[in-house]
Amino acid sequence: MKCIYCGGETEVTNSRAQKRSNQIWRRRQCLHCKSIFTTHEAIELSSSLFVEAKGSPKPFLTDLLFTEVLLALQDRKNCYVEAREITSTVIRQLLSLPDKPLLKPHQISEVTANVLKHFNRRAWLRYVAEHDSLQGPALQRVARL
Numbered sequence: 062m063k064c065i066y067c068g069g070e071t072e073v074t075n076s077r078a079q080k081r082s083n084q085i086w087r088r089r090q091c092l093h094c095k096s097i098f099t100t101h102e103a104i105e106l107s108s109s110l111f112v113e114a115k116g117s118p119k120p121f122l123t124d125l126l127f128t129e130v131l132l133a134l135q136d137r138k139n140c141y142v143e144a145r146e147i148t149s150t151v152i153r154q155l156l157s158l159p160d161k162p163l164l165k166p167h168q169i170s171e172v173t174a175n176v177l178k179h180f181n182r183r184a185w186l187r188y189v190a191e192h193d194s195l196q197g198p199a200l201q202r203v204a205r206l
């Protein structure tokens with residue numbers, strides 16, 4: 062990886078596996094200007110997880126999930142940090158589903174609603190109100206959890 066400041070070559074000076082987020086954390090130092098920065102190696106989910114859609118499956122977009130979670134949490138003070146944590150939790154749970162790598166949109170909504178429900182009731186209600194698939198039988202299923 063090139064240095065973000067001068068474009069010089071860098072070397073890894075420290076590396077750790079982060080089990081919770083399934084990422085590799087690395088500290089890098091530029092061989093030229095000696096700047097230090099951190100990188101995270103993570104699985105590219107859009108190439109390994111798919112969502113059923115009319116026509117052909119669509120790649121799973123972490124940014125879309127994050128945006129929906131952020132909207133649900135919008136009136137909370139730490140909404141960006143919380144949305145990132147909740148998105149990671151949802152992804153972990155999605156990756157444990159037997160149906161992966163091809164998920165149904167309502168599975169993603171149900172897992173997300175369930176995680177939000179355990180975190181903040183107001184955010185959960187806001188999320189459910191935005192997702193038609195959660196109203197009706199699915200909402201009753203989520204509400205019991």
Ligand SMILES: [Zn+2]
Pocket residue numbers: 064065066067068069091092093094095096
């Ligand atoms: Zn540099």
